[in-house]
Amino acid sequence: MHIAACVWQEKGSATAASMGAGTGGGALGNWRVAVAALLATAGGALNCVVSFLVFSFLDVLDMVLCVVYKLVDYAVEAEWKACYCSAAARDGTAGAIFVAPAATPGPKVVRLSPSSAKMQLEDVSDTLYVRPSLLSDAAKKSGPAAPTLTVSPAIAELIRGKIDRAPRPPRHSPCWSDCDCKVCHSWSAASRSSYLYVHVQAPSTPSGVEMENVVFIHGFISSSVFWTETVFPAFSEAARGRYRMFAVDLLGFGRSPKPADSLYTLREHVEMIERSVVQRYRLGKFHVVAHSLGSVLALALAVKYPDAVKSLTLLAPPYFPVSKEEAGAATQYVMRRVAPRRVWPPIAFGASMACWYEHVSRTICLTICRHHRTWDRLFRLFTRNRMRTYLIEAFMCHTHNAAWHTLHNIICGSASKMDSYLDVVDGQLACEVAVFHGRDDELLPVECTLAVGARVPRARVTVYDNKDHITIIVGQEKLFAAELEAIWRRSAAGE
DSSP states (O other): OHHHHHHHHHHHHHHHHHHTTOOSOHHHHHHHHHHHHHHHHHHHHHHHHHHHHHHHHHHHHHHHHHHHHHHHHHHHHSSOOOOSTTOOEEOSSTTEEEEOOTTSSSOEEEEOOTTTTHHHHTTSOGGGTOOOOHHHHHTOSSOOOOOOEEEOHHHHHHHHHHHHSOOOOOOOSOOTTSOOSTTTTGGGSTTTTTSOOEEEEOOSSOOSSOOEEEEEEOOTTOOTHHHHTTTGGGSOHHHHHHEEEEEEOOTTBTTSOOOTTOOOOHHHHHHHHIIIIIITTTOSSEEEEEETTHHHHHHHHHHHSTTTEEEEEEESOOOOOOOTTTGGGHHHHHHHHHOOOOSSSHHHHHHHHHHHOHHHHHHHHHHHTTTHHHHHHHHHHHHTTOSOOHHHHHHHSBOHHHHHHHIIIIIITTTTTHHHHHHHHHHHOOSEEEEEEETTOSSSOTHHHHHHHHHSTTSEEEEETTOOTTTTTTTOHHHHHHHHHHHHHHHHHHO
């Protein structure tokens, strides 16, 4: 059962924790070990039980919110909006998606083969429409199987229609549940809807030194301010005079376009970075710096431009090596690692709600993102303007549609691609590779970076003690800026 397995996992953690608890000697040391193990096991068991109850409730709540949002969407925007939660049941025929159109009797088979549907659907993660409830997971004795699905006509149209139809101008009017402020909606001008927002920091006067380019890619539910308000001001005068720095807002985030009809696939994200930075500013060669989810896009960009990338710096990359036993359901495996459906630690709870519950996460976006200006004012009021609030803009200026699809199609959907990307970096790229991680990162464990280092042996791996997913940069901006400058100098010296 689910709870029993959870307690077993927590026992393993408790054993590891207790090994370091016996600082004393003899009977006193053994007593401390026993108490530490008992407390850790009890805490783990409590976490499992509470998590089971909470996420079982969320399973039901998400179904209720599905109906609520369909009614409200129709009332406000006069159209029924398809969602992924109505998709499915598993079917016995491997390698096929069955669609039952109302106009024809019987199901219509769409094969996932290289010559047909897979060419169109390969960018779409099955975790969008295969997210078993906690109760159904608890009834299983084995791990997730490779998804073979029966998909409702609405889901098929949602996916196939968006991919197959000819490109069209993005919808400029925001959904009623999305923010329409000047920051979030600045892309709606016709001249801006085809490009990402890019913050460019370049020397004001020529320094006589050959200029180098650096592309910064932020992580999930973030924006370019994650870089521009942290490391950009911390660079030395010499670096500011030598490097042109480009910090992008990814598609759907910050000031960049947020098309309502996009699936926010890996291809879409990478192509927008190409068009908005590499092609628009005519970058011949460039360094890449990426955080978290942005590391996946950085790797895809490096694989596409192997001769152009001068150095590759990844912070907290979401790389979970998939075993042969899990290879048939790699996306499901990564989803469970990133979002384990636990109430503790809090960051795991937040990730689980964002990943497993389409309508609960939309409610969170409605509460936080749509009203981010209010939250910003309240934060300034309660702190009396003594703290900078740039992270509010970084974490709250996106749409639910963008966050939901990006999380599934990039983090989960890239599970089967990461090994090949890293193999290309190891075997075909000659550039400097550096990977950083915070040892206290509770969202993406440090093992992710260690696995990257094992896959790319020449990579320089740095693990910061007492740093997490955010404080790996925030709080030590000057140190990290100096690390980047050293990487870029080594890259130049190695040419």
